[in-house]
Amino acid sequence: MSSPPGQVLVVDDDEDIRSMVAMILEASGYRTLAAGDGAEALEHLRTQDDVRLVLLDIMMPRMAAPEFMRVLRRNPATAHLPVVILSGDTSVKEHALAMRADHWLIKPIGVADLLSVIGRFASRPPAQTC
Amino acid sequence: MRQRTKEARSSSSRARIEARLASETWLAEARRLAHVGSWEWDPGRDAFEFSDEVYRIFGIDPAAVDKPNESLWTRLHPEDLPGTREALIRATAGGAAFVHEHRIRRPDGRVRMLHSRGQLIESDSGRYRRVVGTFWDITELWETASWPERSVSLLRATLEATADGILVVDRTGNVVTYNHRFLEVWRIPPDVAERSDNQGLIAFVSSQLEDPETFVRTTRQNHAHPDREYFLSMRFKDGRVIERFSRPQRVGSEIVGRVLTFRDVSEREQLLGRAQDAVRLRDEFLSIAAHEIRGPISSMRLAVQGIRSGVLREATLPHALEVIERSERRLAEFVDKLLDLGRIRTGGLHFDLELIDLADVARDVVARNQAELTTSETPLQLEAPTPVRGNWDRFRLDQVLTNLLSNAMKFGAGKPIEVQVSAQAGRACLVVRDHGIGIAHDVQQRIFQPFERGVSIRNYGGLGLGLHIAQTIVRGLGGSLAVESEPGAGATFTVELPQAVST
Numbered sequence: 001m002s003s004p005p006g007q008v009l010v011v012d013d014d015e016d017i018r019s020m021v022a023m024i025l026e027a028s029g030y031r032t033l034a035a036g037d038g039a040e041a042l043e044h045l046r047t048q049d050d051v052r053l054v055l056l057d058i059m060m061p062r063m064a065a066p067e068f069m070r071v072l073r074r075n076p077a078t079a080h081l082p083v084v085i086l087s088g089d090t091s092v093k094e095h096a097l098a099m100r101a102d103h104w105l106i107k108p109i110g111v112a113d114l115l116s117v118i119g120r121f122a123s124r125p126p127a128q129t130c
Numbered sequence: 131m132r133q134r135t136k137e138a139r140s141s142s143s144r145a146r147i148e149a150r151l152a153s154e155t156w157l158a159e160a161r162r163l164a165h166v167g168s169w170e171w172d173p174g175r176d177a178f179e180f181s182d183e184v185y186r187i188f189g190i191d192p193a194a195v196d197k198p199n200e201s202l203w204t205r206l207h208p209e210d211l212p213g214t215r216e217a218l219i220r221a222t223a224g225g226a227a228f229v230h231e232h233r234i235r236r237p238d239g240r241v242r243m244l245h246s247r248g249q250l251i252e253s254d255s256g257r258y259r260r261v262v263g264t265f266w267d268i269t270e271l272w273e274t275a276s277w278p279e280r281s282v283s284l285l286r287a288t289l290e291a292t293a294d295g296i297l298v299v300d301r302t303g304n305v306v307t308y309n310h311r312f313l314e315v316w317r318i319p320p321d322v323a324e325r326s327d328n329q330g331l332i333a334f335v336s337s338q339l340e341d342p343e344t345f346v347r348t349t350r351q352n353h354a355h356p357d358r359e360y361f362l363s364m365r366f367k368d369g370r371v372i373e374r375f376s377r378p379q380r381v382g383s384e385i386v387g388r389v390l391t392f393r394d395v396s397e398r399e400q401l402l403g404r405a406q407d408a409v410r411l412r413d414e415f416l417s418i419a420a421h422e423i424r425g426p427i428s429s430m431r432l433a434v435q436g437i438r439s440g441v442l443r444e445a446t447l448p449h450a451l452e453v454i455e456r457s458e459r460r461l462a463e464f465v466d467k468l469l470d471l472g473r474i475r476t477g478g479l480h481f482d483l484e485l486i487d488l489a490d491v492a493r494d495v496v497a498r499n500q501a502e503l504t505t506s507e508t509p510l511q512l513e514a515p516t517p518v519r520g521n522w523d524r525f526r527l528d529q530v531l532t533n534l535l536s537n538a539m540k541f542g543a544g545k546p547i548e549v550q551v552s553a554q555a556g557r558a559c560l561v562v563r564d565h566g567i568g569i570a571h572d573v574q575q576r577i578f579q580p581f582e583r584g585v586s587i588r589n590y591g592g593l594g595l596g597l598h599i600a601q602t603i604v605r606g607l608g609g610s611l612a613v614e615s616e617p618g619a620g621a622t623f624t625v626e627l628p629q630a631v632s633t
Binding site: 014017020078088112 | 439502590
């Protein structure tokens with residue numbers, strides 16, 4: 001399998017989810033980066049310029065999803081970066097739309113759902129920067 | 131001619147008689163219409179004679195009574211008997227006429243008001259001596275005359291009987307009247323109310339409000355538009371909530387002032403607040419419960435599906451199994467917490483006491499969490515140099531330390547955690563210290579309450595039950611659980627337990 005360009009950034013404070021998602025993505029040919037909260041994720045985005053997709057949990061210590069999304073969308077370099085919300089919250093759709101995320105997956109997630117949504121967003125051409 | 135004169139005489143005499151009879155009939159009719167009856171009292175025999183109209187005033191059929199032995203006294207209203215008797219006796223002394231108002235009671239129990247007048251009539255010899263007079267039934271007049279007084283009394287009684295504070299002001303805002311509840315609501319001493327004008331009262335009361343500006347402004351508006359009705363909810367500095375209704379007072383079509391009622395709705399507001407809190411806590415609980423359950427299920431599902439589909443290869447299997455095991459444990463702990471809360475609520479937390487070593491328990495708990503500590507790169511130092519034995523419940527103490535350690539890892543920001551077990555003078559001491567985000571002072575006591583958390587739900591999961599359960603267990607074993615913390619500088623939880631528990 002040829003490796004799609006760029007990396008998937010997995011942001012979740014649950015270490016087990018983070019590692020399982022990353023493991024399945026890596027086994028499927030994607031390259032991944034992991035972060036335990038929004039602040040750590042922003043740090044990765046500052047140093048890595050080939051992130052193509054962010055998988056984002058909502059409830060996280062230090063910096064939760066809404067603050068992270070505000071910073072992300074304000075920065076021209078990341079304003080159009082696709083973000084998929086991963087959450088067990090019952091109103092995940094409302095949260096995702098309010099945060100201007102591109103898609104959402106409700107936990108518990110399965111391998112097929114995960115790979116289908118990743119395929120849809122991570123294989124897009126890199127977002128235009130302005 | 132003589133005959134004719136005689137006839138004429140007889141005819142004129144008959145005319146006179148007829149005229150007299152007519153006049154007497156007319157007088158009797160007039161008296162009946164005016165409710166006036168005649169009477170005569172013989173003071174010597176204390177005997178009365180009444181005209182038929184008097185009997186009608188008394189509510190008695192004149193034909194059915196033994197007239198010669200009549201007495202006024204039995205007809206009088208008992209309260210008016212002494213005064214009437216005294217006045218009548220005074221009249222027998224001559225001089226001023228007898229003029230008196232008194233009530234009588236009819237056989238059917240109804241009370242009538244009479245205006246009585248009388249005059250002593252005496253023969254020169256003194257052998258005939260009577261007081262002669264009239265009774266005038268003025269009940270209707272009297273009732274009409276006392277109506278304003280009775281209305282005022284009814285108004286006053288109504289004002290005082292209501293649970294609301296009431297204030298009536300005139301068009302210029304001057305106080306017309308108020309009830310005592312009004313003074314209570316605003317904590318106004320009666321002497322202040324007596325000597326203050328409206329401006330003085332407004333100054334006195336507005337200082338008690340959280341938002342005096344709105345109060346003063348709306349009060350001014352009320353006077354600017356006297357025809358309008360107003361409502362204002364006021365929060366007092368002492369926590370009370372009072373609702374003010376204000377509506378115009380009209381006489382005919384003219385607005386003469388304004389009636390304001392003040393209703394204490396603090397209890398209703400408190401109940402409402404508590405109900406809203408309960409609903410908020412329930413929603414939060416459901417949201418967190420969903421999060422706590424869906425997290426581990428996600429990890430398990432990804433691991434199991436990853437293995438089954440062949441996506442995960444051999445090298446990653448041990449980690450996937452570890453994740454499955456840890457997720458299963460997290461779910462079991464979650465259910466245990468809910469069950470424990472249920473047991474605590476019904477007072478049925480059970481202890482199996484046996485001689486155990488607290489240092490041993492600490493080593494077990496630390497070992498169980500080692501993998502997670504390693505992943506999050508959190509150093510942990512366990513200081514348990516000597517066995518600390520006591521008569522405790524092993525499973526429950528394991529739970530206490532598990533909860534404290536899980537908090538230390540969650541809020542410790544990856545900085546070193548210290549766990550110490552020691553004993554002194556028959557008391558065991560277990561300390562769990564982290565150097566993480568710490569706990570704000572105002573929430574340090576609240577965090578031991580069920581469903582309370584020291585942090586925002588946006589950032590951290592957890593049901594908010596761990597510390598509540600830990601404290602309940604420690605107290606059940608006769609010990610105490612205390613916290614010391616500075617925000618940003620970590621937290622230290624200290625468990626103290628008597629080594630010999632007598633339960």
